[in-house]
Amino acid sequence: MVVGQDLGVTLDLETYSVRAHGKGIGHATDQVVTGARPGPEGSGAVELDILTHTTGEVAQERYDWVVCALHQTPEDALWHALKDAPFPVHRAGDCLTPRRAHAAVVEGHRAGVAL
Ligand SMILES: Cc1cc2nc3c(=O)[nH]c(=O)nc-3n(C[C@H](O)[C@H](O)[C@H](O)COP(=O)(O)OP(=O)(O)OC[C@H]3O[C@@H](n4cnc5c(N)ncnc54)[C@H](O)[C@@H]3O)c2cc1C
Structure with missing residues (x-):
């Protein structure tokens, strides 16, 4: 729901936001990816199902790259x-x-x- 939430604690959020904006980095909040599949044959794209929390709507969008960041697993x-x-x-x-x-x-x- 918030991009870079922990940066607020260290007062770095504003600086980060300005620098990210300067590099053309956009933020999409209140969304969660609920599905992923290969795009059209030969396109190399990835098609995602994206749920918007605030409306319940699911949209399909196509991307060239998807970076998957998941929870850490314990070294146990x-x-x-x-x-x-x-x-x-x-x-x-x-x-x-x-x-x-x-x-x-x-x-x-x-x-x-x-x-
Ligand atoms: C990149 C990063 C940034 C972080 N930043 C923060 C932060 O800003 N603030 C914060 O509060 N927390 C932060 N954390 C989380 C914090 O580091 C951990 O929650 C904390 O270190 C956990 O302590 P621990 O003693 O449980 O485990 P660890 O600190 O991981 O200690 C476990 C030790 O056991 C050793 N070990 C594992 N297996 C074996 C084995 N089989 N035999 C012998 N030794 C073994 C490991 O080498 C390690 O030294 C961060 C974590 C990461 C990865």
Whole structure:
């Protein structure tokens, strides 16, 4: 719904917006891609289904390039290797699911005080 939301926290949003505008970068908000398929044969294009949250309408649009940015996945191999160990093992922070440093600190603190 907001492009560059976290930049607001550091007061960088205005500077970013000006620089992005200067480079011809546009923003489309309140939209989510719900489908993707190859465009017409030989075009090399990608056709997307785009839902607009505020109206419920779905439109089809064609693009030359689509960059897919997804959620991070946890690096949890150590947890899986240790979870059945004969001693208590607590999972805290990004190995549960990647978030921010505060989540790792809070969960680590909880595990510590519970001992
Ligand atoms: C690019 C980027 C920017 C970020 N910016 C921010 C920010 O501005 N503010 C913020 O709050 N958070 C930010 N984060 C998130 C923050 O870095 C993490 O939430 C935080 O580091 C999680 O801490 P952690 O201790 O759970 O995991 P980590 O810091 O990832 O520590 C896990 C450690 O375990 C080690 N490890 C993993 N597997 C094994 C294994 N099998 N054997 C031995 N060691 C192993 C890893 O090498 C690593 O050192 C950012 C993350 C990224 C990727």
